[in-house]
Amino acid sequence: MSDEKRAMPAxxxxxxxxxxxxxxxxxxxxxxxxxxxxxxxxxxSPNVLYEPSPIVNVGKPESFPEDSVTLDVNxxxxxxxxxxxxxxxxxxxxxxxxxxxxKPELGIxxxxxxxxxxxxxxxKIEGPAPKPLPWLRTWVNDEGDLMVDRSTTIRPMQxxxx
Amino acid sequence: xxxxxxxxxxxxxxxxxxxxxxxSGTGSSTLHRSLAIQQNVFLHLFSTKVRRRMLxxxxxxxxxxxxxxxxxxxxxxxxxxxxxxxxxVPQAYADTKDLQFVVSDGLFLRNLHRWSAHAMVFxxxxxxxxxxxxxxYRSPRExxxxxxxxxxxxxxxxxxxxxxxxxxxxxxxxxxxxSNIASAVPVVGNKVHFLMLGGNLVNANALLRFYVLHCMILxxxxxxxxAVHFWRIRKDGGLYHHQSEPRTIAVDAATAAKVDQ
Numbered sequence: 001m002s003d004e005k006r007a008m009p010a011x012x013x014x015x016x017x018x019x020x021x022x023x024x025x026x027x028x029x030x031x032x033x034x035x036x037x038x039x040x041x042x043x044x045s046p047n048v049l050y051e052p053s054p055i056v057n058v059g060k061p062e063s064f065p066e067d068s069v070t071l072d073v074n075x076x077x078x079x080x081x082x083x084x085x086x087x088x089x090x091x092x093x094x095x096x097x098x099x100x101x102x103k104p105e106l107g108i109x110x111x112x113x114x115x116x117x118x119x120x121x122x123x124k125i126e127g128p129a130p131k132p133l134p135w136l137r138t139w140v141n142d143e144g145d146l147m148v149d150r151s152t153t154i155r156p157m158q159x160x161x162x
Numbered sequence: 163x164x165x166x167x168x169x170x171x172x173x174x175x176x177x178x179x180x181x182x183x184x185x186s187g188t189g190s191s192t193l194h195r196s197l198a199i200q201q202n203v204f205l206h207l208f209s210t211k212v213r214r215r216m217l218x219x220x221x222x223x224x225x226x227x228x229x230x231x232x233x234x235x236x237x238x239x240x241x242x243x244x245x246x247x248x249x250x251v252p253q254a255y256a257d258t259k260d261l262q263f264v265v266s267d268g269l270f271l272r273n274l275h276r277w278s279a280h281a282m283v284f285x286x287x288x289x290x291x292x293x294x295x296x297x298x299y300r301s302p303r304e305x306x307x308x309x310x311x312x313x314x315x316x317x318x319x320x321x322x323x324x325x326x327x328x329x330x331x332x333x334x335x336x337x338x339x340x341s342n343i344a345s346a347v348p349v350v351g352n353k354v355h356f357l358m359l360g361g362n363l364v365n366a367n368a369l370l371r372f373y374v375l376h377c378m379i380l381x382x383x384x385x386x387x388x389a390v391h392f393w394r395i396r397k398d399g400g401l402y403h404h405q406s407e408p409r410t411i412a413v414d415a416a417t418a419a420k421v422d423q
Contacts, residue, residue, distance in 0.1 A: 046360055051361055096342040096343060
């Protein structure tokens with residue numbers, strides 16, 4: 001008891017040994033906690049992904065007749081040959097990520113999950129989709145193949161002429 | 163004859179081995195019966211005394227106990243299913259089909275796991291409705307209600323993560339839709355989506371993450387919270403019993419007596 005009294009600081013601003021070690025301990029514990037959180041976040045975020053390349057070679061322009069819409073199920077894109085030229089749309093619904101389908105008899109793109117409908121240019125006709133289907137960067141490479149970059153969206157109505 | 167069987171059990175309880183396992187001693191006094199509950203590692207979570215009325219079907223409809231029963235079925239069948247299931251893209255779907263058509267009793271175990279999972283979700287909701295409409299969530303049991311809500315969320319996450327494991331079209335698109343719902347969370351949504359799937363697509367990483375969540379992290383968390391949930395029943399004054407009911411009956415009897423006079 002007398003020891004504790006002696007350990008009490010004379011001035012309220014002065015810090016005694018016990019308070020110093022308590023603060024030091026709490027401080028190191030919070031640093032360790034923050035470090036663990038950062039470590040856990042880093043560990044859970046993969047640095048290398050074995051996912052398919054965003055750039056897809058869709059083939060020769062001649063294989064897409066004019067006024068046709070072709071869905072590539074594996075890459076989730078539409079290659080459309082309109083009168084103005086070629087363009088490609090993402091086939092992944094902007095609502096919750098389902099794969100949409102082209103309905104040739106109605107001339108629309110429809111999502112099987114929650115009923116969103118889009119026209120051939122990707123604009124929404126009806127349904128819960130919050131955004132139109134994005135246009136994807138499309139070009140012709142040196143071999144004359146049509147290429148699509150799924151990771152780059154462009155402004156609509158930019159056609160590729162071959 | 164019944165007496166002879168009783169004395170046989172008494173002899174068993176007096177053996178040195180039995181008494182080394184159960185320290186509460188023999189005898190059927192109230193103290194001994196209380197000690198038998200209190201000194202057992204599994205039973206000590208529960209109250210040593212329960213109103214006889216609370217053990218009847220009408221008091222709780224056994225909904226909490228039945229929920230725990232389905233959980234035990236799910237753990238035991240789930241461990242067995244793990245012996246034939248590989249959480250990898252080339253094998254997951256084939257293993258699920260093998261469990262149905264090749265493995266002896268695999269179809270029974272898989273269906274039991276599936277039906278128990280559906281039953282557990284139903285029973286959790288039924289249990290919560292019963293607790294809610296009885297008013298059993300009120301003070302001093304409000305914190306146990308909060309633990310119950312956490313257990314509801316764990317149950318739903320267990321259902322959701324288990325849904326991906328058969329790796330069929332239904333599973334794939336359900337998890338695609340579900341994980342895109344997570345990315346609708348403001349600010350952190352896309353990060354949550356990325357961490358949950360371990361990538362941008364429902365792929366090998368997502369299957370493995372969901373498997374680990376489904377078979378390790380979520381069941382262990384569930385067991386922890388179930389233990390606290392059971393222990394809190396005792397700490398909050400035992401199973402809730404509807405105080406207003408006997409009083410209403412008493413008032414009715416008194417009124418009836420007055421009318422008779």
